[in-house]
Amino acid sequence: MDIRWTISIFFSGEVGKRFVLNLTYPSFCPHLGACGVDECSRCKDYDYTSNIAMVHEFNEPQSYGIYIEDVNTILPELVTADVLIAINLHPDVLVELPRILADNNYKALIVPVEDGRWCSVGLKKQIENECNKVGIEFASPKPFCTLKSNSKTISKFCSYFKLGMPKFEIEMDGNVIKKVKVKADVCGCAYYVARRMEGYVVESREEFWKDIHQHQCAYPCMASMDRDAELVGAPFHLAGYVMVYSFSKAAGIDALDFVPEYFKKFIL
Template sequence: MDVSIFFSGEFGRRFLLNLAYPEMCPKLGACGIDACDYCKDYDFSSKIVMAEEFADPSSYGIYIDDPSSILPEILDGDVFIAINLHPDILVELPSIVESYKALIIPVEDPRWCSPGLRNQIARHCEEVGIEFACPKPLCTLKPETKFISKFCEEFRFGMPRFEVKLNDSTILNAKALTDACGCAYYVAKKMAGYWIDSKENFWKEIHQHQCAYPCLASMERDVEIKESPFHLGGYAMVYSFSQAVGIDAPEFIPHHMREFLNFAD
């Protein structure tokens, strides 16, 4: 599958770097140049047909009269990913990229795409026959439709999943199977050698590494999830890694957050 990425801001730059230039991971500052062991064994640069960086949405003012006037010619592709773009651009995207099979609009910050705008875009995508996902944050993306599922499989993308080898209560090694921004690879590397003495300390350790990557999801409270996207991303990471070692984590995740992780009570 071929992907186009239109973005603004630091998260968009990190997302593109992680997808297309994994060997440049040390630039993110997580492991550091000296400690990098190049654990990301992929390179999807040949699958990216367009990568366009835009100015911050606020620089365009409240309204953009003609969004198409600031967009380049759209090349053919399969999945279109729009990160932190002006609302007037987002709302027109289903028509602009109608030759694509799927549109993904991550919401790392509640200001990026309001629930009302998301619903409007979803209706428009349905009208033109494009699959649509608006994960909040991106690491909660679930492969629920045909082409988005294919994208997640081919790009090892979405909510974190891990493969972990244990010796009694010690983690011998861990490998990220799916990831959204590179954080899962960092967590997997840092958890190698950890001795699990209690669930509480284990969960705290995972969460500390997620924070240290660092996670760029907003800490601003979101009206839908009733906490910040940052915290939901943390719950996703801890829950997924816990599952990989055979530890269920129901009490770690607040009840009001579980629906966003497809986690039943």
């Protein structure tokens, strides 16, 4: 019998809001600046509303100041689920989550990082250590669309919700992209790219890559454009390379030489 996975989401800001809407109101994306309300084709064939145990929106992290003396004063009562996704939360909240989740029988914690200021490398390591102590799986993709895992829980969770690095199934007719099906995505951008690229005639790799990237930017991508020391580049730029590489691979077009060396370890 298939396991029915459940998810809880803690977030602040527009990225978290988009993630929630993408899972629960898949036809809402035109209102986020994508295809346009009058052009929506209802391309998303899912609705995970019944799989969401709880959603809680926090104030922006900076509104709480540098330190939160008692995290419990701003935490909601937690509803048990399999996985918690924590998006753009105060560091003092993040470090407390592993213990709290373990007490409520959670299996994993995912902390996406669209901006390096959301979760520093040191903080990420601290959270990972705390998760290891209490037996909870942990992932912190930067940006969210680099999410991939070989771990038992997170990999199965991502497969169930079709979350992770963009993944496509593409039917070609010669050099024409005839049909595109999205197999994995985190924010809805892959669906927008898929729709815009159907019917595309591939005449040169360089133009093909440029057009994929333009559609990815136009969704729009909300990853930070600031250079990140860990990535040696901006999360926004890595997200673009992820999309181009994934789409090209599905179309049978090698894009490995398109990806800068310093980004390859996050994509391959």
